[in-house]
Amino acid sequence: MKVLVTGGLGFIGSHTVVELQNEGFEVVVVDNLSNSSKDVLKGIEAITGKQPIFEEFDLRDKQKIQDFFKKYDDVTGVIHFAASKAVGESVENPLLYYENNIGVLTYILQQLEKKGGASFIFSSSCTVYGQADALPITEDAPVKPAESPYGNTKQVGEEIIRDTCKVNSDLKAIALRYFNPIGAHPSGKIGELPLGVPQNLVPFVTQTAIGLREQLLVFGNDYPTVDGTGIRDYIHVVDLAKAHVKALQRLLDDKNESNYEVFNLGTGKGSSVLEVIQSFERVSGEKLNYKIVDRRAGDVIAAYADTQKANEVLGWKAKSTLDEALKSAWEWEKNVRA
């Protein structure tokens, strides 16, 4: 079974390629290396004994996508990770985000329509819920107005897929709404490699501990939470990767209840920023230099998943604890800087 993984050399993509290959899928990766490197292929090979087929090109080139599907006409599944994901950058350059995240999505769906259907998995985000009115967040919680063009591309992306599936019964899709993916493969061979200064908490924590950053800024301690800091649902990237294989298998086996489905992917447990810091200090044995500063614009107070649908319908459950995920992130950071 041949599967296209776009953005397959990125953080979540590379971990998913590993799990797909472990399950016997033949993987073709398309990546433009805009936020990844060819070395990731070697990491995947070191873990699975095999490199995926690799095609380096930019998916904004519609002709190249068309040529790709001619060359690989036996691709029956697509997992679409390739997208831009920096919230701040999306505010500065919205058209880049709409072109990369929306334009490309429509090109791929057009090709899948042309080939008479396929199984399609989309990387969505819990950002579609904004600050949800009730916690934990179920898939039925309303989608709130997006805070940024990035967030908007995830909402609009879901709508485009839903509308397309409505009129193409041979096209089957699942949108996976990720909570906060962290950690790295336990082998230490692949992990997260943010470009420049990390915007997300955990890479900033590990880079501070290793000495690349002076100090972690904790954005606000006056939220209405246990200790005043923001609450998120941090999920180990390997657990997340396994959910993609489950979702794809569900579609390939025709187990889906409708041809467009949505699942939350989280652990179901919320952790505050200070709890993340304490957990990190415990598993790494390092003391973290941090200080409390003002809130960051656009941050929600608390978000964690209701995992019942993913557990019962998808048959998937996150296994790793926060400690385990942070330990793997730390091992990876030490490996990369060694």
Ligand code: UD1
């Ligand atoms: C962020 C994005 C979200 C995106 C997700 C992708 C924002 C506002 N949201 O989510 O749209 O889908 O990344 O991974 O950028 N924190 C600090 N100090 C830091 C960094 C973060 O205190 O240097 C805090 C934040 O205030 C938050 C928590 O840590 O409470 C997690 O932050 P982060 O890792 O950036 O994830 P999100 O904000 O949930």
